[in-house]
Amino acid sequence: MHDKTDVLDQRSADDFLNIELARDAILLFANSVLHYDFDDRYEQHFYRRKLRPHVLKYLDFSTPASVDQLLSYAVLSANRVLGAMYETDFLLLPSGPAMEFDEKEFDEFYAPGRRAAAACAMPYLEKYLFSFLGQEIAVGGSWTLPRVEEYFGHILSQDAASESLATRAIAASKDPKNAGQDWLLQLAPDFLLESSPMARYASGSFGDLGTSLFKVIIDELGYGEFDTKHSTLFENTLRSADLNHVPHHYWQYYLNSSLLLSNYFNMITRDKRHFFRYVGAIYYAETAFITGCRQWADTLKNSIPGLDVRYFNEHCHIDVDHSRMVMSNLVRPAIERYGDRAANDIVRGFEESRWLGEWAEKDFQTQIAWKDKAAHYHEAHDRIFDAVAAKAAAGEVKAETFVEPAGELSITHCHDEDELCHINSGVMEFINGFGKSTRLEAGKGIVIEHNRLHGALIESDECNYTIYTIRDVKQWV
Numbered sequence: 001m002h003d004k005t006d007v008l009d010q011r012s013a014d015d016f017l018n019i020e021l022a023r024d025a026i027l028l029f030a031n032s033v034l035h036y037d038f039d040d041r042y043e044q045h046f047y048r049r050k051l052r053p054h055v056l057k058y059l060d061f062s063t064p065a066s067v068d069q070l071l072s073y074a075v076l077s078a079n080r081v082l083g084a085m086y087e088t089d090f091l092l093l094p095s096g097p098a099m100e101f102d103e104k105e106f107d108e109f110y111a112p113g114r115r116a117a118a119a120c121a122m123p124y125l126e127k128y129l130f131s132f133l134g135q136e137i138a139v140g141g142s143w144t145l146p147r148v149e150e151y152f153g154h155i156l157s158q159d160a161a162s163e164s165l166a167t168r169a170i171a172a173s174k175d176p177k178n179a180g181q182d183w184l185l186q187l188a189p190d191f192l193l194e195s196s197p198m199a200r201y202a203s204g205s206f207g208d209l210g211t212s213l214f215k216v217i218i219d220e221l222g223y224g225e226f227d228t229k230h231s232t233l234f235e236n237t238l239r240s241a242d243l244n245h246v247p248h249h250y251w252q253y254y255l256n257s258s259l260l261l262s263n264y265f266n267m268i269t270r271d272k273r274h275f276f277r278y279v280g281a282i283y284y285a286e287t288a289f290i291t292g293c294r295q296w297a298d299t300l301k302n303s304i305p306g307l308d309v310r311y312f313n314e315h316c317h318i319d320v321d322h323s324r325m326v327m328s329n330l331v332r333p334a335i336e337r338y339g340d341r342a343a344n345d346i347v348r349g350f351e352e353s354r355w356l357g358e359w360a361e362k363d364f365q366t367q368i369a370w371k372d373k374a375a376h377y378h379e380a381h382d383r384i385f386d387a388v389a390a391k392a393a394a395g396e397v398k399a400e401t402f403v404e405p406a407g408e409l410s411i412t413h414c415h416d417e418d419e420l421c422h423i424n425s426g427v428m429e430f431i432n433g434f435g436k437s438t439r440l441e442a443g444k445g446i447v448i449e450h451n452r453l454h455g456a457l458i459e460s461d462e463c464n465y466t467i468y469t470i471r472d473v474k475q476w477v
């Protein structure tokens with residue numbers, strides 16, 4: 001008798017969630033002209049997203065990141081790779097005169113081998129990036145529909161009364177225009193492809209829940225009118241802020257947390273087991289947007305003169321409907337029909353989306369403070385350099401020297417500990433973050449705060465510089 005469940009006859013792997021396979025898949029996906037380092041400060045090629053692939057093979061994604069590792073370089077790197085992989089699900093074509101259609105890169109972007117690698121790597125990266133949510137967010141107890149409604153109402157009215165950290169950071173910044181632009185960039189990975197993750201649930205067969213969600217999708221897409229499509233409204237906002245509106249032109253300036261939030265919505269729409277989580281997450285997003293957009297618009301209008309805020313105004317208005325529609329036509333019927341599983345997952349998604357949104361605003365606030373402290377950290381170099389160099393000479397501080405030619409760009413990244421950058425000869429443009437640089441000449445340098453996004457561009461024919469790992473700048477001052 002044959003055992004009819006004895007199916008497998010594997011030649012090289014008996015499990016496609018295998019760590020070694022996933023690692024190979026990540027490296028294969030990233031080994032592409034689309035992802036290698038280039039010297040562009042902003043993405044000039046429509047299909048390219050820099051992943052610093054030569055560093056990827058030294059990173060270990062096998063143990064899920066904990067909440068205190070979320071701002072680490074490994075997490076940033078995993079977020080970038082995962083974001084690039086998710087996008088191979090969506091059709092992206094340059095639509096304006098500003099960008100040429102590169103046929104070769106179009107084929108490379110959607111190459112079947114890369115798509116297959118992405119399919120193998122995505123669950124692994126998702127596990128690495130999002131497992132912390134299980135520890136961070138407890139959804140205990142048994143949830144009934146009345147309890148869910150009461151809880152959501154309570155949390156949302158509490159949140160509506162609180163001030164957004166992003167708007168606080170913009171208003172308090174030394175350069176409110178730059179901070180406002182930076183916030184628009186952080187929203188871009190999500191808003192310029194708005195409704196694309198949601199549209200993953202436009203297909204399938206799940207009764208009137210599908211029809212109800214489709215109603216929201218239609219609005220997001222502007223009811224067939226390109227000019228009123230939400231992503232078009234956001235493109236206009238970017239243009240009016242003197243920013244480029246092409247998706248991912250500012251790829252290098254997305255913060256870890258902005259990518260994490262956008263990847264979360266991709267994760268819960270791509271993996272259909274998370275449909276109920278998505279219902280909770282989208283209910284939170286649609287409702288929180290009503291007051292969030294009002295606060296963002298008010299602050300951004302002040303910081304960026306002439307800003308087109310129709311995107312935000314539209315959401316203050318239409319998300320009142322969307323919030324009500326999602327509650328009546330998705331949250332309620334899902335819990336009535338699918339019971340505990342639906343209720344628990346809906347509460348989980350609601351909490352996760354709220355947590356990640358707040359986290360992103362907090363990270364942004366820290367990044368703006370870091371950019372505003374550029375002069376302070378430039379001077380801090382002068383105060384501590386002699387002591388650091390002496391310790392390095394004694395072998396007590398790790399130091400690495402680089403010699404780079406004119407125009408060489410260090411793609412934006414972050415370090416897990418504080419570092420000191422010192423210029424031995426030549427000139428470097430140190431990029432503190434989007435739109436903020438510090439010119440470093442020979443003998444000068446800067447303290448680099450751990451977890452903060454930064455890059456560097458060589459200005460002189462050659463620049464010789466040393467990076468000292470000082471671990472914690474507070475020990476030195």
Ligand SMILES: [Fe+2]
Pocket residue numbers: 194220230315
């Ligand atoms: Fe929208």
Ligand SMILES: [Fe+2]
Pocket residue numbers: 286318319322
């Ligand atoms: Fe909406």
Ligand SMILES: [Fe+2]
Pocket residue numbers: 413414415448454
């Ligand atoms: Fe660096």
